[in-house]
Amino acid sequence: xxxxxxxxxxxxxxxxxxxxxxxxxxxxxxxxxxxxxxxxxxxxxxxxxxxxxxxxxxxxxxxxxxxxxxxxxxxxxxxxxxxxxxxxxxxxxxxxxxxxxxxxxxxxxxxxxxxxxxxxxxxxxxxxxxxxxxxxxxxxxxxxxxxxxxxxxxxxxxxxxxxxxxxxxxxxxxxxxxxxxxxxxxxxxxxxxxxxxxxxxxxxxxxxxxxxxxxxxxxxxxxxxxxxxxxxxxxxxxxxxxxxxxxxxxxxxxxxxxxxxxxxxxxxxxxxxxxxxxxxxxxxxxxxxxxxxxxxxxxx
Amino acid sequence: xxxxxxxxxxxxxxxxxxxxxxxxxxxxxxxxxxxxxxxxxxxxxxxxxxxxxxxxxxxxxxxxxxxxxxxxxxxxxxxxxxxxxxxxxxxxxxxxxxxxxxxxxx
Numbered sequence: 001x002x003x004x005x006x007x008x009x010x011x012x013x014x015x016x017x018x019x020x021x022x023x024x025x026x027x028x029x030x031x032x033x034x035x036x037x038x039x040x041x042x043x044x045x046x047x048x049x050x051x052x053x054x055x056x057x058x059x060x061x062x063x064x065x066x067x068x069x070x071x072x073x074x075x076x077x078x079x080x081x082x083x084x085x086x087x088x089x090x091x092x093x094x095x096x097x098x099x100x101x102x103x104x105x106x107x108x109x110x111x112x113x114x115x116x117x118x119x120x121x122x123x124x125x126x127x128x129x130x131x132x133x134x135x136x137x138x139x140x141x142x143x144x145x146x147x148x149x150x151x152x153x154x155x156x157x158x159x160x161x162x163x164x165x166x167x168x169x170x171x172x173x174x175x176x177x178x179x180x181x182x183x184x185x186x187x188x189x190x191x192x193x194x195x196x197x198x199x200x201x202x203x204x205x206x207x208x209x210x211x212x213x214x215x216x217x218x219x220x221x222x223x224x225x226x227x228x229x230x231x232x233x234x235x236x237x238x239x240x241x242x243x244x245x246x247x248x249x250x251x252x253x254x255x256x257x258x259x260x261x262x263x264x265x266x267x268x269x270x271x272x273x274x275x276x277x278x279x280x281x282x283x284x285x286x287x288x289x290x291x292x293x294x295x296x297x298x299x300x
Numbered sequence: 301x302x303x304x305x306x307x308x309x310x311x312x313x314x315x316x317x318x319x320x321x322x323x324x325x326x327x328x329x330x331x332x333x334x335x336x337x338x339x340x341x342x343x344x345x346x347x348x349x350x351x352x353x354x355x356x357x358x359x360x361x362x363x364x365x366x367x368x369x370x371x372x373x374x375x376x377x378x379x380x381x382x383x384x385x386x387x388x389x390x391x392x393x394x395x396x397x398x399x400x401x402x403x404x405x406x
Contacts, residue, residue: 035335135371208370
């Protein structure tokens with residue numbers, strides 16, 4: 001039986017772990033990776049103490065700080081279920097193991113929302129991608145599509161405008177929803193064709209993506225593209241726990257002490273209902289969650 | 301040792317090689333790629349019988365294009381000059397080591 005299990009090791013989980021280690025708690029961290037979404041960030045200028053740092057460099061700093069402490073780290077593993085048993089918690093993992101703990105901190109972050117159309121899974125990494133920053137340059141000179149209508153999609157379009165020969169911006173809504181400045185820049189480009197009220201029906205190809213079928217205001221159209229960037233937002237990684245109250249976006253509801261609705265369960269970072277999704281806020285809430293768990297253990 | 305190779309020497313370093321070669325297609329702008337580098341370096345030191353190479357796709361697009369690499373990091377595993385496996389996306393140390401050990405046991 002551990003004092004604490006921390007789920008996730010992005011900024012929230014790592015900070016929670018550092019605080020837990022310093023409080024000499026007996027704890028485990030179960031995580032897919034170290035760094036979380038920070039790894040995908042380009043330039044970070046608002047993490048206090050660093051006037052400028054790249055996402056990967058900050059993720060590396062987090063790892064180095066974490067590695068100063070001895071604890072049970074289970075990397076490359078997903079949590080599949082968290083349940084309550086009497087007054088303790090059972091944490092089941094993708095490796096088939098079950099951990100027991102008196103307290104839990106959920107810092108599992110968010111993941112890209114899937115489009116859920118035929119061909120999306122089959123062509124992942126064969127032309128379908130969720131990261132224009134990483135994969136964009138591999139589509140130099142090709143015709144591509146960006147699916148989405150908010151800031152992520154506009155950002156991806158602005159990046160791909162410089163690289164691809166043509167960009168279709170496939171937006172399901174009647175109008176784009178991102179920042180006006182970005183919309184203007186996208187709209188002014190001769191390389192971008194904006195398709196509003198466009199619903200993606202299917203992604204197709206052979207060894208790699210060759211095209212996609214959309215429906216625009218009810219009329220079908222085939223787009224011959226070799227790259228498809230799906231940028232329709234992020235969803236919280238909260239499906240493995242039913243014990244706690246969530247909001248309509250399935251984010252875990254917490255109070256100012258990082259407490260969830262279940263005593264002994266805390267949450268921090270982008271998986272929570274805190275509206276501002278920032279690295280420094282996630283880290284701060286990770287610290288709160290750990291201190292809260294320590295207080296709980298002291299009185300139970 | 302983790303060796304940086306180019307399109308020009310890919311054939312000699314990888315396709316003409318007998319044995320196992322792990323080839324990491326990466327790029328400087330790709331965060332997860334940068335996090336894979338220390339993992340690969342550790343594996344190269346720990347398993348000297350396996351060859352580990354890196355191809356910077358920002359300077360070497362030809363081979364990446366031929367192989368249809370559209371998502372990076374992408375590690376292509378070669379055995380006796382032929383592709384046998386492809387690993388796309390960042391893999392933490394313990395997970396990646398599992399993929400490497402598989403070839404030692406075989």
